Amino acid sequence: MNPYQAPLKDMQFLLEDVFEATSTWQQLPELSEMVDIDTALAILDEASKISRDLIHPLNRTGDEQGVVHEGDNIITPDGFKEVYTQFSEGGWVGLCGDAEFGGMGMPKMLGILVDEMGYSACNSFVLYSSLTAGAALCINAHANEELKNTYLPNLYSGQWAGAMDMTEPHAGSDLRGIRTKAVPQDDGSYAITGNKIFITGGDQDLTENVIHLVLAKLPDSKGISLFLVPKIKVNKDGSLGESNGVTVGSIEHKMGLKASATCVMNYDSAIGYLVGEPERGLVCMFTMMNYERLAIGIQGLGNAQAAYQMASEYAKERLQGVAAGVKPTGVSDPIIVHGDVRRMLLTIRAMTEAGRALSVLTGKQLDLAKYAEGDVKAKAAQYVGLLTPVAKAFLTDRGLDATIMAQQVFGGHGYIRETGIEQFVRDTRIAQIYEGTNGIQAIDFLGRKVTGDNLETLTLFVNESIHTLNQLTHVKPEHVEVVTLRLNALLTTATYINDNKLSQPALINACAVDFLDAFGYTLYGYFWLIMADKSTDNVDTDFATQKRYLCDFYIDKLLVKADYHLAQVNNGDASIMQMPAEMF
Amino acid sequence: MNPYQAPLKDMQFLLEDVFEATSTWQQLPELSEMVDIDTALAILDEASKISRDLIHPLNRTGDEQGVVHEGDNIITPDGFKEVYTQFSEGGWVGLCGDAEFGGMGMPKMLGILVDEMGYSACNSFVLYSSLTAGAALCINAHANEELKNTYLPNLYSGQWAGAMDMTEPHAGSDLRGIRTKAVPQDDGSYAITGNKIFITGGDQDLTENVIHLVLAKLPDSKGISLFLVPKIKVNKDGSLGESNGVTVGSIEHKMGLKASATCVMNYDSAIGYLVGEPERGLVCMFTMMNYERLAIGIQGLGNAQAAYQMASEYAKERLQGVAAGVKPTGVSDPIIVHGDVRRMLLTIRAMTEAGRALSVLTGKQLDLAKYAEGDVKAKAAQYVGLLTPVAKAFLTDRGLDATIMAQQVFGGHGYIRETGIEQFVRDTRIAQIYEGTNGIQAIDFLGRKVTGDNLETLTLFVNESIHTLNQLTHVKPEHVEVVTLRLNALLTTATYINDNKLSQPALINACAVDFLDAFGYTLYGYFWLIMADKSTDNVDTDFATQKRYLCDFYIDKLLVKADYHLAQVNNGDASIMQMPAEMF
Incomplete structure (x- = not known):
């Protein structure tokens, strides 16, 4: 089986011809400063190489090995750490991040094509960076300048990762029932206590720190507020301090995504910082x-x-039966000749x-x-x-x-x-x-x-x-x-x-x-x-x-x-x- | 979660009211001798208990443990052997088998309801008996009296199991290309040599012997013939003899059915017996x-x-959100109130x-x-x-x-x-x-x-x-x-x-x-x-x-x-x- 190949030609066609990236970007000064179509195509080309040569090889072994919870550590499968470091150093985590804080400021219509390649190559791997980019987006939109300055550069650089902590055992689709508490402290921070489940990338061994965005309730409040809670405290000078009462209770054994750590997270008076207004956490x-x-x-x-890609390659190589209406010669045809196989492949491709x-x-x-x-x-x-x-x-x-x-x-x-x-x-x-x-x-x-x-x-x-x-x-x-x-x-x-x-x-x-x-x-x-x-x-x-x-x-x-x-x-x-x- | 419960009422309704088992059986002397509706309902009732109390408890552990290939042995998960023995002794393998050779002679329209319960309880378990019943059916229809007398009683009793050996690496949907050879021997038997893949129940530790029905080609023949090939040779007196050149090359690691042994089978001049006419193997x-x-x-x-059953039980217990059009009281409703959940459950049930x-x-x-x-x-x-x-x-x-x-x-x-x-x-x-x-x-x-x-x-x-x-x-x-x-x-x-x-x-x-x-x-x-x-x-x-x-x-x-x-x-x-x- 050939390695994954990004559909670069189709991507270029959509960017240039169908959705007219050049004229779109030219009308947006902030974007046109950062990107033109040649830069965009060069980025896609580089992303395709990384997806094929670095990320895709992690996919099968990641599934076989899975994530392991050993003592206090979450251990990702072989190769994940090395590739994540390379991926981060290439600036891919911060691809669409705010340039003011170290992101690359690329447009989303380009970024999602890079995301697609990652998911084609290895779902579990890309989730770690995708959640980090999402957390950074939320912090950039709602947090104060101090939090942005402290956290965004390290998130965009991939040195730290992000996670989104919403679900609790009795509050999934319906978040009204969450019980995690946030108690105000004298220094303006909050003490966060509670349990969260299904936290993708709740912890791992890829990054120095994990920055959790946690939904919790203030005392005597029915409304839900949002808090930034680092796994390891960050000192005033930006260096890492002590651990912060954020621990992994267990990891889930799942149908798939076995190389992605899905964690039960426990918060025990962990220090958190309010993001956005109180009781406006869901909006943030x-x-x-x-x-x-x-x-x-x-x-x-x-x-x-x-x-x-996998199925069409197989269908062009696997010999079984002969084309309808053709006299059998003793030689079998590739199964791509069969209408039903073509129907399936065409459906996948057209969709x-x-x-x-x-x-x-x-x-x-x-x-x-x-x-x-x-x-x-x-x-x-x-x-x-x-x-x-x-x-x-x-x-x-x-x-x-x-x-x-x-x-x-x-x-x-x-x-x-x-x-x-x-x-x-x-x-x-x-x-x-x-x-x-x-x-x-x-x-x-x-x-x-x-x-x-x-x-x-x-x-x-x-x-x-x-x-x-x-x-x-x-x-x-x-x-x-x-x-x-x-x-x-x-x-x-x-x-x-x-x-x-x-x-x-x-x-x-x-x-x-x-x-x-x-x-x-x-x-x-x-x-x-x-x-x-x-x-x-x-x-x-x-x-x-x-x-x-x-x-x-x-x-x-x-x-x-x-x-x-x-x-x-x-x-x-x-x-x-x-x-x-x-x-x- | 409650244990599996067979839908006995629906089954009885279909048998009695919709498809009129009583009048149907009365018109078929061979069947009416063996069964009436009361017997049928008693069998369903007993099958429901076995499915719930014996088979269903094997399902999750079977998936977690899987089948293991160790040396020359295929080891099924804990409990499989004990339950298979009980299941066999209850006559369930031969439920629809020919009474002349020790089967229970029950009608198929009853047997498939028992099959359904088994598959609801544990897919991997039931495959072993289902393939045995299928092999017996084929032998009964096409083999000579000697083969029938030798093999059918032990298959119906569950002492021996059956398997169906068709696929080879290059011959799946298209069997013309099979390469397994059958060379006639002086005593009227055949020496079978070749490799088969994807053989469900190709071997296991549940039964004394495995009776393979193998598709192979006679020398200088393009046609495909069918052979009965026991894993262990059977002596004239019906006792087990020497092993027969039938070995497991490996077992497959699969998406599911992990407690079912899917084997690569190797035949090395194994003794086989023709079933049906030469070159009519596919028909048989x-x-x-x-x-x-x-x-x-x-x-x-x-x-x-x-x-x-699992989803409807969960939907009636899991509390999330409130019914549309109802003013929230702070208390959540079970998710069965939501139209989209009902749509899914009704679709499953109606289908x-x-x-x-x-x-x-x-x-x-x-x-x-x-x-x-x-x-x-x-x-x-x-x-x-x-x-x-x-x-x-x-x-x-x-x-x-x-x-x-x-x-x-x-x-x-x-x-x-x-x-x-x-x-x-x-x-x-x-x-x-x-x-x-x-x-x-x-x-x-x-x-x-x-x-x-x-x-x-x-x-x-x-x-x-x-x-x-x-x-x-x-x-x-x-x-x-x-x-x-x-x-x-x-x-x-x-x-x-x-x-x-x-x-x-x-x-x-x-x-x-x-x-x-x-x-x-x-x-x-x-x-x-x-x-x-x-x-x-x-x-x-x-x-x-x-x-x-x-x-x-x-x-x-x-x-x-x-x-x-x-x-x-x-x-x-x-x-x-x-x-x-x-x-x-």
């Missing part, structure tokens, strides 16, 4: 959550891409390439929301809100689909650990659950983002999409028609939900997942038309042909899934809600 | 394959049932109960094909052919869906090994692959069973189903209408495939999976109407209410999936076949 945490939610979507995408478009578009809107001004900034913020839950849920659900289909291409060999594809199934499964289950994402999408503003954002997005489709000159008019039909159907169905949400309070919860899926399948149709159109003039005519074939396949075979999901939504919640709980 | 093996295919379908079903109907119907047709006479027998044989690939593929695909949805209900806890649900995901995944991948099943279904007789069997089945639906008096007429619509749509689409199969040779392969899924979703609609109808007069009015609610849910939410899959088929194979292999 959401800065990090939104970032992580997109990153976790990218996990699904990266896994799908890796699965495609993954459109998924990458979703991730770059979401990244671009994050950049606009951060660096643009006025109306452009405001609209981008709306689109970030709309697209983030979709990117998280749809990319990870399709990531699981992709790894399972790829495993099927391998037949019996796909079930054997040595082949490696089953690890991707196990590793990617968690992405549908953590950082808010995909059900929670869908409820956020339909309840807050779609109907929360009485369809204003959705209407804007749909109309803009239809307008864009009508400008395309190199695609089949009947393809534009069928996608436009679904875009309008989304609005019609959303109107039905919005009109009935008060009289039928269970409607949104019961229909949310299907509405999100309908949106996703429709959106991917939109992306395929744009990609087919924009590739027409590509100097590589094979590249253009592939995009046209994939667009045909998508419109022919996959777009219609949107109808199924919309039909579900339009049938409402009656048959879901009528059975009493005790009959389950 | 298909007797076993068809039996195993149904059994593997039941694996998917049993896993879905176990997953439902699983209809899946059980499919399994009992297929079992009933197997019984009729075996024990009935004349036209009834002939038609049943047609239906067995039609339904077996559907039962294998559709039940196992939905089995994976069910375990994944159940895992999602558990949130983060579902990813932790201790919770147990992730094991079902890993264990059930193989069922979509082995005994012929689900793609192969679909091609068999559409290519041989549906279009192979120019739609004769399908037409008969569809018309009979529509006729049955029109007799129902306790269901909503609009429900009958929508299912009838899909049944007719199946015929229309099948006609399109049949009319074009010669001019478009890739059509069947490319569209087979979607056609099978469309058939499955339609068939389940048919089952739900029958179940809703037949339950109306049940003395347990709650039982009837549940069936009505589930029928509503199925028709409202799931039946429409058939349309999506039919649309795929009707769009043909052009977009699947147009991309050249090198572009993948």
